[in-house]
Amino acid sequence: MGWIFACLPTKKVVSKFNKNATPNVKTGMKVLDVGNTMGFFSFPAAHLVGRKGKVVCVDMQKKMLDALTKRSKKAKLQNIIEPHKCTQESLYLDDWKDQINFAFAIALIHEVPNKENLFCEIRQSMKPSAQFLIAEPKGHVTEEQMKHSLKLAKNTGFVQLKAGLSDYMCYAVMQKLD
Numbered sequence: 001m002g003w004i005f006a007c008l009p010t011k012k013v014v015s016k017f018n019k020n021a022t023p024n025v026k027t028g029m030k031v032l033d034v035g036n037t038m039g040f041f042s043f044p045a046a047h048l049v050g051r052k053g054k055v056v057c058v059d060m061q062k063k064m065l066d067a068l069t070k071r072s073k074k075a076k077l078q079n080i081i082e083p084h085k086c087t088q089e090s091l092y093l094d095d096w097k098d099q100i101n102f103a104f105a106i107a108l109i110h111e112v113p114n115k116e117n118l119f120c121e122i123r124q125s126m127k128p129s130a131q132f133l134i135a136e137p138k139g140h141v142t143e144e145q146m147k148h149s150l151k152l153a154k155n156t157g158f159v160q161l162k163a164g165l166s167d168y169m170c171y172a173v174m175q176k177l178d
């Protein structure tokens, strides 16, 4: 994951994220950040949902969640950002079934062996018709690999609303089929 800090102009990536997320993320929403690491995108999301919202941050590395907790306390966003430990096998999101308004997975999908299971679990946590932003690093992930991931997402009950390329990322916005 070093690539994101090493190669990317931070402002450009965050503003791209905001451009894709902002129309869908509103005050008070419950947002899911899968593979949050230290919260590079969790913090912009927390500012979008505000005090009445939640950003559920799921990562399998405890040290990443500990760093996220520390940073969210420092930013006084600990009541919005909710760290959640998972494993490679399961996200353990049963408590969030049908509650998430918007989900995103940035630079994550290519790291996950069982992508279908991951998409199923993300889908189960989402409200009907909620949207899911997938973004992958262009240099790491080929167009074919991205297409394959999107096909798996469609097989698990998502429809693709849009897809595109930016300088560093390929992305798609999916919607949960009811």
Ligand SMILES: C[S@@+](CC[C@H](N)C(=O)[O-])C[C@H]1O[C@@H](n2cnc3c(N)ncnc32)[C@H](O)[C@@H]1O
Binding pocket: 001, 004, 034, 035, 036, 037, 038, 040, 041, 058, 059, 060, 061, 064, 086, 087, 088, 089, 105, 106, 107, 108, 111, 112, 118
């Ligand atoms: C490349 S980093 C992406 C970080 C962040 N989304 C970003 O763009 O800054 C991938 C993160 O996903 C986590 N991860 C890998 N497999 C996972 C899985 N199956 N479920 C949840 N998190 C996972 C890793 O621990 C790591 O923190």
